[in-house]
Structures are given as C-alpha cells and as structure tokens.
Amino acid sequence: MPTPSVHRSWSDALAIYLRAPVLTMLFLGFSAGLPFLLVFSTLTAWLRSDGVEVAAIGFFAWIGMLYSIKFFWAPVVDRLALPGLTRWFGQRRGWMLLAQALIALGLVGLALTDPVGHLAQVAIFSLLVAFGSATQDIAIDAFRIESAPDDMQAAMASTYIVGYRGGLIAAGAGALYVASAVSWEAAYLCMAALVLVGTLTVLIRPEPARLSLTSQLIHEPRVRAFLRATRGKPDWVRRLGAWVIGAIVCPFTDFFMRYRRQALWLLVFVAVFRISDLAMASMANPLYIDLGFSLDTIASVTNIFGIAMSILGGLLGGVLVARYGVGTMLVFGATATALTNLLFVLLASTGDNLPMLVVTIIGDNLSNGLASAVFIAFLSSLTSRAYTATQYALFSSLMTLPGKFLSGFGGLVVDFQGYASFFLVASALGVPAILLAIWIRRGSLLKGAVAQ
Numbered sequence: 408m409p410t411p412s413v414h415r416s417w418s419d420a421l422a423i424y425l426r427a428p429v430l431t432m433l434f435l436g437f438s439a440g441l442p443f444l445l446v447f448s449t450l451t452a453w454l455r456s457d458g459v460e461v462a463a464i465g466f467f468a469w470i471g472m473l474y475s476i477k478f479f480w481a482p483v484v485d486r487l488a489l490p491g492l493t494r495w496f497g498q499r500r501g502w503m504l505l506a507q508a509l510i511a512l513g514l515v516g517l518a519l520t521d522p523v524g525h526l527a528q529v530a531i532f533s534l535l536v537a538f539g540s541a542t543q544d545i546a547i548d549a550f551r552i553e554s555a556p557d558d559m560q561a562a563m564a565s566t567y568i569v570g571y572r573g574g575l576i577a578a579g580a581g582a583l584y585v586a587s588a589v590s591w592e593a594a595y596l597c598m599a600a601l602v603l604v605g606t607l608t609v610l611i612r613p614e615p616a617r618l619s620l621t622s623q624l625i626h627e628p629r630v631r632a633f634l635r636a637t638r639g640k641p642d643w644v645r646r647l648g649a650w651v652i653g654a655i656v657c658p659f660t661d662f663f664m665r666y667r668r669q670a671l672w673l674l675v676f677v678a679v680f681r682i683s684d685l686a687m688a689s690m691a692n693p694l695y696i697d698l699g700f701s702l703d704t705i706a707s708v709t710n711i712f713g714i715a716m717s718i719l720g721g722l723l724g725g726v727l728v729a730r731y732g733v734g735t736m737l738v739f740g741a742t743a744t745a746l747t748n749l750l751f752v753l754l755a756s757t758g759d760n761l762p763m764l765v766v767t768i769i770g771d772n773l774s775n776g777l778a779s780a781v782f783i784a785f786l787s788s789l790t791s792r793a794y795t796a797t798q799y800a801l802f803s804s805l806m807t808l809p810g811k812f813l814s815g816f817g818g819l820v821v822d823f824q825g826y827a828s829f830f831l832v833a834s835a836l837g838v839p840a841i842l843l844a845i846w847i848r849r850g851s852l853l854k855g856a857v858a859q
Contacts, residue, residue, distance in 0.1 A: 423562045423729050424722075428555040431612050432563045435503075435547050436570025437577075438605025442510050442540035444578040445598055446470050446533045450517075452583065453591045454529070457522050470530075470537045475808060477541040481800035484545045486654035497614025499553065502546040504609055509539030511602040518595035543605070548803070549796035552787045553615035558729065561736075564783035565725030568776060569718050576714065577601060629657060658794035658801075665791070673789065676843040677802050678809050680782055683745050683837030684775050685810025687830055690818070694751065694826050699759040708764055713772045720776025727777070733785050734848040740778030741844040745837025747774040751830035782806070 423429060444450075447470075454463075484502050488494075492501030513536035520528045551563050578598060585594040630649045637645050663670045695705045728736050747770040754760070754767045786806070790798045813836075820829045 421726060423559060424566065424725070426555070426559065426562070427612075428551075429559060429562045429566050431554070431608060432551055432567040433570040434604055434608040435550070436567035436572075437574040438507065438570075438602065438608065439540070439544055439547055439567070440571035440574025441578050441598065441601055441605075442514075442536050442543075442574075444575055445514065445517075445582065445595070446536050446540075449578055449582050450529075450533060453586065453594075454522050456591075459522055459526065463526060470533050473534070473537045473541050474544070475804055477545055478797070478800040478804045480542070481545050481797045482654040482658065484542060485549065485658070485794060485796035496609070499546050499550040500609045500612075500614050503543055503550065504606065506539045506543035506546060507602050507606050507609070510536050510543065511599045513539060514595050514599035514602070518592045518599065544803075545796050545800050548799045550615060552790055552795045552799065553792060557733075557784070557788045560787040561728030561733065561780055561784035562725040564780045564787070565721040567783070568721035568780060572714050572718050629660070654797070658791075658797040661791050661794055662789075662798060672843070672846075674805065676840065676847065677786065677805050679836075679843065680741060680840045681744075681778070681806055682810040682813065683748055683833055683840065684771075684778075685807060686813040686836055687748055687751065687833035690821055690826065690829055691751070693818075693821070694755060695764070697826070698754070700761075700764065704761070704764075708761075708768055712765070713768045716769055716772035717776035717779075720773040720778075721780045722776075723773070724777035724780030728781055728784055733781065733788060736777075736781040737785055737844040738841065738848050740774070740781045741837060741840040743774035744778045745834050745841060747771050748830055748834035748837065752827045752834070755826035755830060 488498065489501045489505060492504060495501070496504060513532045513534075516532035516535070517529065520532060522529050547567075551567065552560070555563060582594040582598055585597050629652050633648050633652055634645060637648060666673055691709075695709065700708075724736065724740070727739075747767075750767040750770045754763050757763050786799060786802045789802065820832065824832075
C-alpha cells in the first residue's frame with residue numbers, strides 16, 4: 408500500500424538520484440525504450456522508403472497489441488525458472504537476458520531481410536522483437552519493484568522514463584541518421600549492438616532478494632489445500648497444479664484479499680488515471696497540421712522539445728514524491744493532466760500561433776512526465792513483492808487500455824463537434840481520476856487494507 412507522506416529536505420530528496428538502484432533504471436529504461444520505435448515508426452519509414460505499399464504497412468500496427476496483452480504470459484515470467492539462466496543469474500536477470508537476446512536476434516534478422524518481397528519474414532522478426540521487448544518490460548518492472556523500498560520507486564520511475572526517452576531518441580532520430588548516412592541494414596545492426604547497454608547493466612547489477620518459488624508456494628493456503636486434496640495423484644500433476652495456482656490464481660486473489668472491498672475502486676482508479684491524456688493523444692498531430700503548422704515545426708516543438716519537457720517532468724515527479732509523498736502528488740498529477748488538456752482548447756481557438764504551441768507542449772509534457780513517474784510509484788506500492796511481475800503487468804495493461812480504446816473515437820468527436828470541444832471532453836474525462844486521487848490521499852480507499 409502507498410507509503411505515508413514523509414517530508415524530506417530538498418537535499419535529501421535530490422540525493423536519492425545518486426543511489427545505485429535509481430541509476431540502474433536509467434540504463435534499463437534505455438534498454439526498454441530502444442526496441443519500441445524499431446517495430447513501429449522507424450520500421451514503417453524503412454518500408455515506405457523501399458516502396459512497400461501503404462496498405463500493407465498499416466497492418467504492422469497490429470504488432471503493438473503484444474504490449475497490451477503481456478499480462479497473459481506475465482505469470483510465466485514471474486514464476487517459471489529458465490534452465491541455466493535462472494540458476495546463474497536469478498529469476499529477473501535471467502528473463503531480462505533471454506528477452507534481450509530475442510530483441511537482438513530479431514533486429515539482426517530485420518537488418519538482413521530485404522522488405523521488398525519478404526514482408527512475411529519482416530513481420531516474423533518484428534513480432535520477435537516486440538515479444539522480447541514486452542517480456543523485458545515485465546521483467547524490468549519486477550526487478551525495479553523488488554530492488555528498492557517504496558520511497559525510492561518514484562525516483563527509479565523517473566530515471567527509467569529518462570532512459571526510456573533516450574532509447575526512443577536512439578531508435579528514432581539515431582536510426583534515421585544512420586540509415587541516411589549508410590543504409591537501413593547498418594541502422595538496424597547498430598540498434599542490435601545497443602542492446603548491449605541493457606545486457607551489461609543486467610550482468611553488473613545483482614539479483615534482488617526474494618523468496619524461492621518453493622518457499623512462496625508452500626506458504627499459499629490455496630496451494631496447500633490443493634496438495635492435500637491431491638494426495639495419491641502423480642507427482643507431475645501435483646507440481647503442475649501447484650504452479651498454476653501459485654502463478655495465475657494467487658496473484659489475483661492476493662490483491663483482493665489485501666484490499667478487500669477497496670480493491671475494485673483501486674482498479675477503477677488505475678483504469679481512469681491516464682484516460683484524459685491517452686484519449687486526446689490521437690488528435691494532437693491532426694490538430695497541429697489542420698492549424699497550419701509545418702512538419703518541421705511539429706517535429707522540432709512536439710518531438711525534440713516535447714521529449715525534453717517530459718524528461719524534466721519525470722525527474723520533477725521523482726523529487727516531489729520523495730519530498731511530499733505519493734498521495735499528495737497523485738492529486739497534483741491527476742489535476743495537472745486534466746488542466747493542461749485545456750491548453751489544447753486554447754490552441755485550437757488561436758490557430759497557427761507558435762508561442763501558444765510551445766506553451767501547450769510545455770504544459771502537456773511536463774504534466775504527463777510528472778504524472779507518469781508518480782503513478783508508476785503508486786502502482787509499485789500496490790504490487791505484492793510475491794507477485795510483482797504478474798500484478799504489475801495487469802496494472803500497466805489496465806492503465807492504458809481504456810484510454811487507447813476511447814482514443815479511437817476521437818476523429819468522430821472532432822468531425823461532429825470540432826477540436827475545441829474534443830479537448831474539452833478529454834479534459835473532463837480527468838475529473839473522476841482527480842476525485843479518486845483525493846479519496847486515496849485521505850485514506851478512504853486503503854482504510855483497513857492489509858499491509859504488504
């Protein structure tokens with residue numbers, strides 16, 4: 408459960424960024440962000456530049472669905488020991504190394520494949536990269552939560568976001584630069600080499616302390632009840648049943664047992680916290696274009712400058728959580744996210760106004776970076792250390808799905824009501840998150856919850 412608000416001095420709050428677990432997330436964040444664009448916008452730029460039809464390129468967007476359904480195989484990452492790797496490196500580091508190997512293999516495969524006439528192979532290697540990337544996300548989230556106490560999670564989330572943005576820059580602008588100067592094959596081989604950043608980090612940092620799988624399972628009442636009920640059955644049946652109950656059933660029952668009636672409200676809060684900024688995301692670029700901004704201006708202001716602002720917001724979020732606590736900053740982050748969407752209403756009303764665009768991007772990216780860091784810390788505090796990978800994968804999927812779903816209807820709202828009305832509605836969608844954040848801050852949702 409979230410830690411109580413603790414007021415640190417500013418020097419102590421800033422010094423948290425010098426801790427080894429916090430710095431580690433900078434490099435693991437880079438490793439997580441690197442593959443993302445390489446199977447999305449960077450890949451589509453390569454395909455189109457090689458003359459692949461736009462209709463065929465559109466189908467590659469479905470690869471992104473792997474990131475939204477990763478909770479399906481999260482129990483395997485959480486509990487299944489990998490032969491050799493788990494014994495030598497531990498559960499979390501072993502899975503990260505396997506995932507990084509899959510990413511590197513997929514990127515090398517893409518580099519050695521000619522897209523023209525070989526789209527099936529491109530799709531297979533892209534799926535391999537995306538699967539490895541989503542699996543790495545599961546393992547990194549579990550590693551982060553288990554590596555440090557709750558009061559360091561916001562700072563770790565902040566450095567993770569900074570590293571992640573760095574990975575996006577390398578896979579976006581970096582890959583395009585290499586492709587322009589040399590070739591697309593060279594670009595993807597360079598990206599495969601950059602996977603070593605995450606691999607070296609995993610090899611250097613220790614595995615976080617955690618109970619062995621056997622120790623965890625034997626303390627689960629449901630597992631013990633199953634083993635008593637299956638006495639006399641073949642050993643493999645009992646072992647498989649105990650694993651399924653411990654890996655799949657117990658992570659969900661654990662959450663509801665700890666938070667009881669408040670559990671459903673917490674899940675509602677997880678689902679609505681980012682609904683405001685995710686719902687408006689699909690119409691941001693169309694707005695810029697329809698207002699008359701050039702592509703160069705959009706790229707410079709929204710991408711380069713916007714990423715810098717989101718990094719600053721993430722770092723600010725980590726410091727403010729360390730200074731004021733998660734509860735207070737949840738309210739602030741939810742409020743800031745909803746209010747900054749109103750800047751898009753003003754932008755839509757003022758037209759091709761570069762200063763207003765800059766102000767809008769500053770507000771939007773600062774608030775989103777801050778709110779993301781705070782919310783990652785909050786989700787980490789909800790997660791049981793016994794089921795980190797499974798529970799966090801569920802939370803992170805639930806966090807994005809509603810907003811992404813509603814975002815698909817953005818064009819219809821704009822067609823009927825215009826951009827200003829659309830962003831006003833998107834801002835209003837943030838009100839439930841603000842109210843629930845205030846409730847959580849006052850302790851109403853967590854009253855009577857069983858401490859982790």
